[in-house]
Amino acid sequence: MLKDITLGQFFPGDTFLHRLDPRIKLVCVVLYIVALFNAASPLTYGVMFLALAVAVTLSRVPLRALTRGLKAVYIIVLFTAVMNLFFTPGTALGATWLGRHITAEGVRAAVAMVLRIVMLITGTFLLTYTTSPISLTDALESLLRPLKKLRFPVHELAMMMSIALRFIPTLIEETDKIISAQKARGADFESGSLLRRARALVPILVPLFISAFRRADELATAMECRCYHGGQGRTALHVLRCRAVDWAVLALCALLPAAVITMKILGL
Amino acid sequence: MIQCKDVTFTYPAQEGREAQAALEGVNLTIEKGSFVAVLGHNGSGKSTLAKHMNAVLLPSGGTVTVDGMDTRDEALLLEIRRRVGMVFQNPDNQIVANVVEEDVAFAPENLGVPTAEIRRRVDDALRAVGMADFARHAPHLLSGGQKQRVAIAGIIAMAPEVIVLDEATAMLDPVGRREVLATIHKLHREQGITVVLITHHMDEALEADRVVVMDGGAIAMDGAPREIFTQVERLHSLGLAAPDTAELLHLLRSAGAQMPPDAMTAAECADAIANWLGK
Numbered sequence A: 001m002l003k004d005i006t007l008g009q010f011f012p013g014d015t016f017l018h019r020l021d022p023r024i025k026l027v028c029v030v031l032y033i034v035a036l037f038n039a040a041s042p043l044t045y046g047v048m049f050l051a052l053a054v055a056v057t058l059s060r061v062p063l064r065a066l067t068r069g070l071k072a073v074y075i076i077v078l079f080t081a082v083m084n085l086f087f088t089p090g091t092a093l094g095a096t097w098l099g100r101h102i103t104a105e106g107v108r109a110a111v112a113m114v115l116r117i118v119m120l121i122t123g124t125f126l127l128t129y130t131t132s133p134i135s136l137t138d139a140l141e142s143l144l145r146p147l148k149k150l151r152f153p154v155h156e157l158a159m160m161m162s163i164a165l166r167f168i169p170t171l172i173e174e175t176d177k178i179i180s181a182q183k184a185r186g187a188d189f190e191s192g193s194l195l196r197r198a199r200a201l202v203p204i205l206v207p208l209f210i211s212a213f214r215r216a217d218e219l220a221t222a223m224e225c226r227c228y229h230g231g232q233g234r235t236a237l238h239v240l241r242c243r244a245v246d247w248a249v250l251a252l253c254a255l256l257p258a259a260v261i262t263m264k265i266l267g268l
Numbered sequence B: 001m002i003q004c005k006d007v008t009f010t011y012p013a014q015e016g017r018e019a020q021a022a023l024e025g026v027n028l029t030i031e032k033g034s035f036v037a038v039l040g041h042n043g044s045g046k047s048t049l050a051k052h053m054n055a056v057l058l059p060s061g062g063t064v065t066v067d068g069m070d071t072r073d074e075a076l077l078l079e080i081r082r083r084v085g086m087v088f089q090n091p092d093n094q095i096v097a098n099v100v101e102e103d104v105a106f107a108p109e110n111l112g113v114p115t116a117e118i119r120r121r122v123d124d125a126l127r128a129v130g131m132a133d134f135a136r137h138a139p140h141l142l143s144g145g146q147k148q149r150v151a152i153a154g155i156i157a158m159a160p161e162v163i164v165l166d167e168a169t170a171m172l173d174p175v176g177r178r179e180v181l182a183t184i185h186k187l188h189r190e191q192g193i194t195v196v197l198i199t200h201h202m203d204e205a206l207e208a209d210r211v212v213v214m215d216g217g218a219i220a221m222d223g224a225p226r227e228i229f230t231q232v233e234r235l236h237s238l239g240l241a242a243p244d245t246a247e248l249l250h251l252l253r254s255a256g257a258q259m260p261p262d263a264m265t266a267a268e269c270a271d272a273i274a275n276w277l278g279k
Helices: A022-038 A042-059 A063-071 A074-087 A097-101 A104-130 A133-150 A154-184 A194-200 A202-225 A244-266 B046-052 B074-083 B100-104 B106-110 B115-128 B144-156 B174-191 B225-229 B232-237 B244-254 B266-278
Strands: B002-011 B020-030 B035-039 B061-066 B084-087 B162-166 B194-198 B210-215 B218-223
Touching (some): A022 A104, A022 A244, A042 A104, A042 A244, A104 A133, A133 A154, A194 A202, A202 B084, B020 B218, B035 B046, B074 B084, B100 B106, B100 B115, B106 B115, B106 B144, B218 B225, B232 B244, B244 B266
Parallel strands (some): B035 B210, B084 B162, B162 B194
Antiparallel strands (some): B002 B061
């Protein structure tokens, strides 16, 4: 039951987008988000949509996977749509009860917000769909490296992230086992009030935590046995290298917020 | 290769538990290129002894040296751990990365090995344990035996001289155990790696060059498998069982049958019984 959780699921592949340097991809997504939040007119939304469509096509990620990602946030989308629809001041649409409460500005704001959220989610999901968690942490470590000078523990953070990612499936499997064990002893997780059900989780969490600490202890010993001594003097199996294509993609992506902001200033 | 001299070790007192002596004067020399099985019931100190071999634990008294390097010397710590690799019981808790080849690369990365050399070592190590086809797989989708072989590959990639396996087969199913044992024997045979196999499965010790039996934090027996496993009563008194073949011959012998004193393998055992029945 818990196995269905998708946490930024990775779609292995060998497309142009998959091969792109993860650091460039990460920066491009940030640029894309900046552009998205500056988009205001239908034309700018059109530009953004085009950019996203090109990326989706290049990634060859099935559309079904993208919409599945949206399923997780549809409540938020619905909520913002309704809020914008009813609570934007402006000229009323008509004489009926509904018409009096919905304004023309409200409709426009709702559509804009929904588009914005959907495109935001799709864009960021595209990153996790085409980048393996491990290259994502590598990218993060590489991008944050300048912070090392400020004594920010960059390597440690990246190591923690990748270990966390590594243990998610292991701990989920363990949770499933504990749930089955407690059910076998007559524990009831499905009925009763919300409070009752929340309380029923305690006998799952306690053994899960104890075992997680034991695992952490054993893992630390195993890492020491494999000569782990922090980030100092560490080399890597996969070295990130920016090719000319990567820089070109970055330049193209940098044009996106520039274009959108210019259009905004020009009132297009 | 590894030398333990009068090693004593006491686990420090913890809440509600007194300080507990785990090793009481262990003298043991592991020869280069040997295959040593260390046996003992739970709490006999065999795991504690293993953890002394690569400075995970430091002796309270006495000395442990690896190729003449004292494990208490902080400056030599990395070199000692590189030479003496260790595989633990739970495969899940020693795999660091979420791609097999990344995990195998972990130790050489820590040692600062250049990228091209890491690549070569990772490929060689995965081939040596027969997991080359799984280089890009996620470790949590592998079977227990496969995971443990990945863990062994992760050690091989350090180019160690000794592998210490601390009950590395205890959590595996029979198929997984066979896979792991076959891998270890292959590495011992083909790469000349010294193996220290900590176990409580007697049959795993049968194929070792030497068997060390621990009891109460000290070495109780030490010798070739044949010498050890024929002393069935002594093993019983130490809370251990002999391998099934030795147990069977022992029972027949105590029932009055004439059995050769050193029959050990299943074939020898069968021959001995056939001989006796033929008489």
